[in-house]
Amino acid sequence: xxxxEFQEEITVFADVIIPVxxxxxxxxxxxxxxxxxxxVGARVIVQFGKTKVVTAVVAKxxxxxxxxxxxxxxxxxxxDAPLVTPQQIDLFHWISEYYMCTVGEVLNVALPSGLxxxxxxxxxxxxxxxxxxxxxxxEREIIEELKKHQxxxxxxxxxxxxxxxxxxxxxxxxxxxxxIVFEEVREKYSPKILKKVRLTSFYEDESxxxxxxxxxxxxxxxxxxxxxxxxxxxxxxxxxLNNKGLEKSALTKAEVSDSAIKTLVKNGILEQFxxxxxxxxxxxxxxxxxxxxxxxSQEKAFSEIMNSFQEKDTTLLHGxxxxxxxxxxxxxxxxxxxxxxxxxxxxxxxxxxxxxVVRLRKVFGDKMGIYHSRFSDNERVEVWKGVVSGKxxxxxxxxxxxxxxFDNLGLIIVDEEHETSYKQFDPxxxxxxxxxxxxxxxxxxxxxxxxxxxxxIESFYNxxxxxxxxxxxxxxxxxxxxxxxxxxxxxxxxKQKMVKGDFSDLMLDRVRLNLEKxxxxxxxxxxxxxSPYIQxxxxxxxxxxxNCDVSLTYHYNGQELRCHYCGHHEPMPRTCQACGSVKLxxxxxxxxxxxxxxxILFPSAKIARMDLDTTRTxxxxxxxxxxxxxxxxxxxxxxxxxxxxxxxxxxxLVCVFxxxxxxxxxxxxxxxxxxxxxxxxxxRAGRRGTQGKVLIQTNNPSQKILKQIIENDxxxxxxxxIKEREDFQYPPFTRxxxxxxxxxxxxIAEKAAEELANKLAEKLSxxxxxxxxxxxxxxxxxxxxxxxxxxxxxxxxLKAAKAxxxxxxxxxxxxxxxxxxxxxxxxxxx
DNA sequence: AGCACGCCGACT
DNA sequence: GTCGGCGTGCTC
Numbered sequence: 001x002x003x004x005e006f007q008e009e010i011t012v013f014a015d016v017i018i019p020v021x022x023x024x025x026x027x028x029x030x031x032x033x034x035x036x037x038x039x040v041g042a043r044v045i046v047q048f049g050k051t052k053v054v055t056a057v058v059a060k061x062x063x064x065x066x067x068x069x070x071x072x073x074x075x076x077x078x079x080d081a082p083l084v085t086p087q088q089i090d091l092f093h094w095i096s097e098y099y100m101c102t103v104g105e106v107l108n109v110a111l112p113s114g115l116x117x118x119x120x121x122x123x124x125x126x127x128x129x130x131x132x133x134x135x136x137x138x139e140r141e142i143i144e145e146l147k148k149h150q151x152x153x154x155x156x157x158x159x160x161x162x163x164x165x166x167x168x169x170x171x172x173x174x175x176x177x178x179x180i181v182f183e184e185v186r187e188k189y190s191p192k193i194l195k196k197v198r199l200t201s202f203y204e205d206e207s208x209x210x211x212x213x214x215x216x217x218x219x220x221x222x223x224x225x226x227x228x229x230x231x232x233x234x235x236x237x238x239x240x241l242n243n244k245g246l247e248k249s250a251l252t253k254a255e256v257s258d259s260a261i262k263t264l265v266k267n268g269i270l271e272q273f274x275x276x277x278x279x280x281x282x283x284x285x286x287x288x289x290x291x292x293x294x295x296x297s298q299e300k301a302f303s304e305i306m307n308s309f310q311e312k313d314t315t316l317l318h319g320x321x322x323x324x325x326x327x328x329x330x331x332x333x334x335x336x337x338x339x340x341x342x343x344x345x346x347x348x349x350x351x352x353x354x355x356x357v358v359r360l361r362k363v364f365g366d367k368m369g370i371y372h373s374r375f376s377d378n379e380r381v382e383v384w385k386g387v388v389s390g391k392x393x394x395x396x397x398x399x400x401x402x403x404x405x406f407d408n409l410g411l412i413i414v415d416e417e418h419e420t421s422y423k424q425f426d427p428x429x430x431x432x433x434x435x436x437x438x439x440x441x442x443x444x445x446x447x448x449x450x451x452x453x454x455x456x457i458e459s460f461y462n463x464x465x466x467x468x469x470x471x472x473x474x475x476x477x478x479x480x481x482x483x484x485x486x487x488x489x490x491x492x493x494x495k496q497k498m499v500k501g502d503f504s505d506l507m508l509d510r511v512r513l514n515l516e517k518x519x520x521x522x523x524x525x526x527x528x529x530x531s532p533y534i535q536x537x538x539x540x541x542x543x544x545x546x547n548c549d550v551s552l553t554y555h556y557n558g559q560e561l562r563c564h565y566c567g568h569h570e571p572m573p574r575t576c577q578a579c580g581s582v583k584l585x586x587x588x589x590x591x592x593x594x595x596x597x598x599x600i601l602f603p604s605a606k607i608a609r610m611d612l613d614t615t616r617t618x619x620x621x622x623x624x625x626x627x628x629x630x631x632x633x634x635x636x637x638x639x640x641x642x643x644x645x646x647x648x649x650x651x652x653l654v655c656v657f658x659x660x661x662x663x664x665x666x667x668x669x670x671x672x673x674x675x676x677x678x679x680x681x682x683x684r685a686g687r688r689g690t691q692g693k694v695l696i697q698t699n700n701p702s703q704k705i706l707k708q709i710i711e712n713d714x715x716x717x718x719x720x721x722i723k724e725r726e727d728f729q730y731p732p733f734t735r736x737x738x739x740x741x742x743x744x745x746x747x748i749a750e751k752a753a754e755e756l757a758n759k760l761a762e763k764l765s766x767x768x769x770x771x772x773x774x775x776x777x778x779x780x781x782x783x784x785x786x787x788x789x790x791x792x793x794x795x796x797x798l799k800a801a802k803a804x805x806x807x808x809x810x811x812x813x814x815x816x817x818x819x820x821x822x823x824x825x826x827x828x829x830x
Numbered sequence: 831a832g833c834a835c836g837c838c839g840a841c842t
Numbered sequence: 843g844t845c846g847g848c849g850t851g852c853t854c
Binding site: 013015016018020022024025026027028029046047048049050052066068069070071072819 | 849852853854
Binding site: 020021049050 | 833
């Protein structure tokens with residue numbers, strides 16, 4: 001045991017993670033005042049570089065002063081208990097190593113931005129300055145501007161001075177002591193505060209209250225307020241309700257006099273107070289619903305899962321669409337929560353907005369936190385802090401919810417585990433939430449349940465080879481039949497002139513029938529906009545993006561051409577940019593055009609469209625869903641959004657265009673994806689009682705995969721796929737790492753990619769390194785792309801291989817021959 | 831990734 | 843000379 005005196009002599013140093021794309025930790029010196037309260041996982045504010053003040057997280061505490069430099073001081077300590085658990089810090093390191101990025105990048109996406117602190121350097125006029133003669137004309141202007149404001153930041157000054165780099169001027173002003181520069185640091189997160197009033201406790205006594213009411217006889221406004229209050233709060237019957245008070249807004253809404261409230265407060269009859277409330281409490285007037293009773297097949301699945309968890313850490317639940325997986329989840333969650341452990345329930349973003357949240361809230365109430373990107377950052381902070389404090393033992397959330405500070409997980413459910421949105425593409429870390437979930441569960445000795453109607457080939461393989469447990473649900477809940485899927489050969493229909501626009505007559509007949517029956521129809525076209533390209537009839541030129549190597553999509557809404565890669569948009573031209581001809585034609589079908597043509601064909605029908613363009617905001621999305629649910633819409637046209645997680649009662653027909661494009665997409669996962677998407681969209685038809693109908697238009701009805709979709713033959717698809725994967729050495733037999741090399745100059749990009757591929761092949765062997773190849777889109781945002789693909793078999797020492805790859809990538813980035821190159825590494829891509 | 835710092839050419 | 847552009851290297 002060290003003596004206290006001795007301990008005090010030791011300086012504490014903190015190695016911190018800075019949330020930016022820089023490798024390594026940085027060492028700061030901890031001021032004595034924080035030396036005992038600082039802990040691993042606490043946030044600190046530090047000066048990083050000459051200008052920036054950032055929030056960082058303590059990863060390590062020690063007493064070794066750095067040898068080569070003088071450590072700067074920690075400026076401020078934000079938490080006296082870990083906001084990030086030490087386990088998470090380990091996990092962040094693991095993720096950064098596995099996905100080949102920096103820990104800073106991991107921290108940056110892990111922490112909601114409300115927990116990072118913003119810093120702005122502010123410039124203020126120095127009131128003690130008294131040598132105006134020293135200033136240049138421009139400097140004098142700036143000083144005058146500064147005098148008008150309290151202070152301005154660099155950006156604002158630059159705008160005023162109309163120069164790009166205002167730094168020189170400010171530097172000169174600082175030297176002349178004309179201005180003061182200071183840092184403004186503030187916490188972005190602000191808790192929600194509710195203003196409340198209550199009767200002072202004196203009047204909780206009946207006799208005093210009566211006297212008061214008598215006294216107020218002649219003050220009708222005040223009496224009105226008081227009577228309103230008493231109507232809401234039965235003060236005499238339950239003083240504890242008075243203690244909780246009433247929201248001030250409830251009184252003002254009741255149109256009582258505002259000034260009367262003030263007078264009552266002034267006279268000590270009412271008192272005002274504030275409470276900090278959770279942002280979720282407001283929708284807490286939920287009706288507690290009992291746990292649903294399980295059907296016999298659900299009960300069976302539940303006990304099989306429990307059994308499977310005895311032996312296996314991860315279990316795959318393959319339950320066909322509509323088999324009622326949610327009820328099984330609910331029972332599992334309840335069980336784990338009762339045992340005192342935490343539960344994380346992951347869902348793809350699109351599925352989270354809908355009915356399921358309402359349903360779970362009814363069962364779990366305020367134990368449940370919701371972590372969603374459509375929510376404000378304040379709400380995310382609330383959930384994060386709620387997990388730390390123990391308020392939320394159960395969180396339902398999207399991909400990034402795997403970063404929440406759980407320390408005692410019992411179960412992670414990954415619903416729709418095959419969904420690609422679990423994989424983050426940009427920016428780094430390019431992690432897969434399902435795979436990270438498995439790692440977290442392993443570290444916390446928790447169980448993982450992967451649920452899907454169409455499991456990913458990888459997960460099903462893991463189940464087949466006994467790495468995962470496996471449970472099946474083959475019965476549809478309420479014994480609804482699976483939809484009847486019919487293929488329409490559009491090639492034949494075209495020959496027989498039985499196609500109008502993109503609609504075969506067969507399809508139109510069905511749609512008409514459905515409209516007459518007042519049942520709803522969904523149209524699935526996985527392309528937004530009006531037409532994917534426009535073409536000149538005279539010279540055949542297709543309008544393309546200036547910055548990317550893609551055609552521009554015509555959007556009727558807004559009358560503009562848009563690039564779906566870089567976001568560039570321009571007004572719809574009247575003439576061809578190549579030859580000046582006015583004969584511009586829209587080509588191909590997007591959701592907007594489908595919608596338009598349907599409206600012409602069925603003028604009386606109410607038609608809605610659901611795609612990225614119509615659901616930009618949280619409310620727009622919900623409004624659309626409500627409209628469809630209430631039956632106010634006859635036809636819904638949409639992209640894959642309509643396929644995912646939405647349960648509409650009255651949909652009895654689903655029409656699919658262009659299935660072929662999905663099936664033949666050049667990617668080794670295209671068959672799997674097509675099966676998943678088409679099965680999901682088909683599942684939207686006929687939820688309860690009746691059998692739904694699905695029509696798929698295709699140029700080639702004899703494709704095997706279409707037969708598998710019709711027969712819901714997942715195992716058949718799996719067998720075909722797994723063989724292909726083995727033959728061509730794709731996952732799950734190998735791990736893929738994709739490296740994308742980008743440069744404004746195509747030959748440089750190509751040369752760099754070639755050099756990299758050669759270096760990698762030298763050590764990893766030629767079989768393991770493919771490319772470089774031009775990707776489907778050669779140029780994005782004026783950068784030419786080349787891709788190198790690395791296939792590593794699972795038996796290989798992955799860690800060593802990655803370390804080598806990382807080294808080569810770093811060499812390339814720093815290479816003097818390839819200045820301006822950027823290299824993106826994507827582990828487990830796709 | 832920013833961003834300061836330094837070197838270099840253009841212009842008052 | 844001063845101003846702005848661009849390339850380079852560092853951040854505890």
